[in-house]
Amino acid sequence: MSDLTKSEHVTPPGASDPLSVGERELDRFPNPGLPEHKHRLSDESEAGSKRVERQIVILFVLSLLASIGGVVGYFAFPVGVTLGSVQASTLSIGLGLGVGMLGIGIAAVHWAKALMSDVEQVDERHAQRSDDATRAAAVQALKDGADDSRIARRPVLKGALVSAVAVAPLAFVVPLVGNLGGDWNVSKFRYTMWGPGVRLARDPDGGLIRPEQVTIGSVWHVIPDGLLGSEHMLEEKAKAVVLMVRMNPTELTEAPERADWSWDGIVAYSKVCTHVGCPVALYEQQTHHLLCPCHQSTFDVSDGAKVVFGPAKRALPQLPITVDDEGYLVARSDFTEMVGPSTWERERYTDLPVSDEEKAH
Amino acid sequence: MVKALASARRHRFAPVVLMLFALLAVGGIYAVAAPQAAVADSASQDDVTEGEKLFQANCASCHGPSAEGRTDVAPSLIGVGAASVHFQVSTGRMPMAANAPQAPEKGVQFSTEQTAQLAAYVASLAPGPAIPDGEQVDPALGDAANGMLVFRTNCAMCHNAVGAGGALSEGKYAPSLFNSTPTEIYEAMLTGPQSMPVFNDENITPEAKRDVIAYLMEQRADDSSPGGANLGAIGPVSEGMWVWIIGMGALIGASVWIGAKSS
Numbered sequence: 204m205s206d207l208t209k210s211e212h213v214t215p216p217g218a219s220d221p222l223s224v225g226e227r228e229l230d231r232f233p234n235p236g237l238p239e240h241k242h243r244l245s246d247e248s249e250a251g252s253k254r255v256e257r258q259i260v261i262l263f264v265l266s267l268l269a270s271i272g273g274v275v276g277y278f279a280f281p282v283g284v285t286l287g288s289v290q291a292s293t294l295s296i297g298l299g300l301g302v303g304m305l306g307i308g309i310a311a312v313h314w315a316k317a318l319m320s321d322v323e324q325v326d327e328r329h330a331q332r333s334d335d336a337t338r339a340a341a342v343q344a345l346k347d348g349a350d351d352s353r354i355a356r357r358p359v360l361k362g363a364l365v366s367a368v369a370v371a372p373l374a375f376v377v378p379l380v381g382n383l384g385g386d387w388n389v390s391k392f393r394y395t396m397w398g399p400g401v402r403l404a405r406d407p408d409g410g411l412i413r414p415e416q417v418t419i420g421s422v423w424h425v426i427p428d429g430l431l432g433s434e435h436m437l438e439e440k441a442k443a444v445v446l447m448v449r450m451n452p453t454e455l456t457e458a459p460e461r462a463d464w465s466w467d468g469i470v471a472y473s474k475v476c477t478h479v480g481c482p483v484a485l486y487e488q489q490t491h492h493l494l495c496p497c498h499q500s501t502f503d504v505s506d507g508a509k510v511v512f513g514p515a516k517r518a519l520p521q522l523p524i525t526v527d528d529e530g531y532l533v534a535r536s537d538f539t540e541m542v543g544p545s546t547w548e549r550e551r552y553t554d555l556p557v558s559d560e561e562k563a564h
Numbered sequence: 565m566v567k568a569l570a571s572a573r574r575h576r577f578a579p580v581v582l583m584l585f586a587l588l589a590v591g592g593i594y595a596v597a598a599p600q601a602a603v604a605d606s607a608s609q610d611d612v613t614e615g616e617k618l619f620q621a622n623c624a625s626c627h628g629p630s631a632e633g634r635t636d637v638a639p640s641l642i643g644v645g646a647a648s649v650h651f652q653v654s655t656g657r658m659p660m661a662a663n664a665p666q667a668p669e670k671g672v673q674f675s676t677e678q679t680a681q682l683a684a685y686v687a688s689l690a691p692g693p694a695i696p697d698g699e700q701v702d703p704a705l706g707d708a709a710n711g712m713l714v715f716r717t718n719c720a721m722c723h724n725a726v727g728a729g730g731a732l733s734e735g736k737y738a739p740s741l742f743n744s745t746p747t748e749i750y751e752a753m754l755t756g757p758q759s760m761p762v763f764n765d766e767n768i769t770p771e772a773k774r775d776v777i778a779y780l781m782e783q784r785a786d787d788s789s790p791g792g793a794n795l796g797a798i799g800p801v802s803e804g805m806w807v808w809i810i811g812m813g814a815l816i817g818a819s820v821w822i823g824a825k826s827s
Contacts (some may be wrong), residue, residue, distance in 0.1 A: 213816050243826050286790040294792075316826040405767065407713045416766035420756050421765055424717050448761070484721040487759040488730060496721055501733055512733070 266306025273299015402428035615685025630679035645692020665735035702745035706778025723763035
């Protein structure tokens with residue numbers, strides 16, 4: 204490579220100095236070459252080399268002891284029911300493994316650096332391009348092979364080969380992709396457990412809620428009644444969680460078409476952020492702002508939970524609520540749009556009338 | 565007369581008489597002006613009267629002479645109850661030092677007795693949440709496991725999973741609960757100070773509130789962090805700092821050592 208580089212240098216005509224003006228600017232410093240070889244302490248005296256050897260042996264012995272200690276720790280500290288026994292077990296096994304491996308590594312590097320040969324060698328790189336004759340021979344070999352197989356004259360064979368190679372990967376690609384979701388029924392994200400007459404219940408214990416219990420300034424984390432103990436409880440909870448607050452009706456701004464979605468200043472909104480679906484639950488009582496802990500999207504609960512800050516693009520879906528004959532808070536219907544982050548199917552499932560048949564689907 | 569007094573000054577009993585007069589004077593002043601023994605449990609009419617004086621001197625400039633509040637300055641205190649006053653004053657949050665997004669916890673301005681008098685006065689204005697008694701906030705009587713469930717649902721999003729605190733918007737924050745007393749924690753849930761919402765007894769029952777206190781007290785136990793140093797329990801911030809500065813620093817150091825020539 205160095206020869207090649209030198210041959211590319213152009214000496215301007217008439218310049219007697221091999222270093223031209225242009226080169227002189229680039230090569231202001233002479234190539235210092237390799238530094239003078241200095242012997243290590245372990246090379247210069249037998250005692251030094253013995254000392255290094257001792258150090259390496261100590262490191263290996265340390266590793267050995269740590270590894271044995273880890274095994275001893277496994278038997279000495281059985282993982283019991285207390286947190287202390289878990290701590291002792293993991294700590295002793297971890298220290299044994301860690302110091303055991305680290306000791307071997309440090310010893311090996313120290314050995315290589317301080318005891319093994321320190322002769323400096325220079326290997327020049329060779330050019331990556333093969334010479335023309337080798338290249339021509341390689342191309343000829345490929346051509347000969349193609350001619351020998353007569354693939355150009357046997358189109359059926361060619362087609363069969365391409366088809367077989369193209370289809371073979373499907374045997375693992377199709378199961379791989381098919382197992383990704385397991386369930387491709389996106390419309391189920393449209394529906395939650397909420398529906399006409401479903402009572403609002405307290406998270407986590409499921410107690411039913413009366414409107415007079417929800418005092419001004421308080422915030423309630425709400426789940427649908429019947430969720431606890433139901434099949435797929437966590438999946439349903441993830442879609443149906445609601446945050447309910449009561450504020451002074453004079454502080455509440457409501458869209459005319461949603462005037463009957465609240466009850467005497469009590470409003471309920473989905474707790475699933477419309478950005479990427481984190482639970483939005485940091486409610487500031489004085490500003491009525493609801494903050495998402497993941498990306499700081501902020502929603503104004505006093506004004507339709509519209510976005511006032513952050514990356515979310517849509518207001519939180521509101522759960523229409525009312526009070527049933529027995530005086531408990533109930534949902535008037537399911538959410539009228541998909542909860543959670545936007546998907547490309549979202550538009551298809553927004554603002555459609557929700558019938559029981561659809562919900563059953 | 566003056567002459568007689570002047571000569572009596574040198575009488576050998578004069579110091580004794582003077583001493584008697586001085587003792588009498590101190591005793592008399594003490595009897596009139598001494599603070600009454602603190603009565604924390606039951607607020608007397610005296611407490612209310614003293615509390616009103618303290619209120620007029622220290623609180624009325626913002627909260628109004630009748631605690632009715634002033635628009636855009638300070639909220640009305642009518643009906644906030646003794647619990648709210650005790651929480652705000654005994655943690656030093658009130659009186660507020662400066663207009664800020666949030667009243668921080670700071671040096672306490674009033675004695676325990678004065679705090680009780682202020683609380684008695686505000687409680688006398690209108691019914692409100694009372695200061696909880698010892699049994700209501702005793703962590704030994706609570707169920708920490710249920711407390712964790714309630715805390716996780718209602719509190720952890722702002723106060724962090726173990727109560728280390730966290731940031732809110734525009735300079736506000738949920739404070740750490742590691743140094744709060746059980747009474748303060750109970751009062752905060754009951755009254756919803758500042759940005760915090762109210763968790764009334766219908767939402768989180770008194771028993772569940774005590775469970776929450778039991779859970780939080782358990783986080784302070786010496787063996788509450790079996791994984792080793794908890795780095796303030798504030799999650800990815802301090803843990804990331806540790807990984808990037810200590811962990812990466814050690815890796816860089818090791819790389820330099822491997823590449824360096826042995827001496």
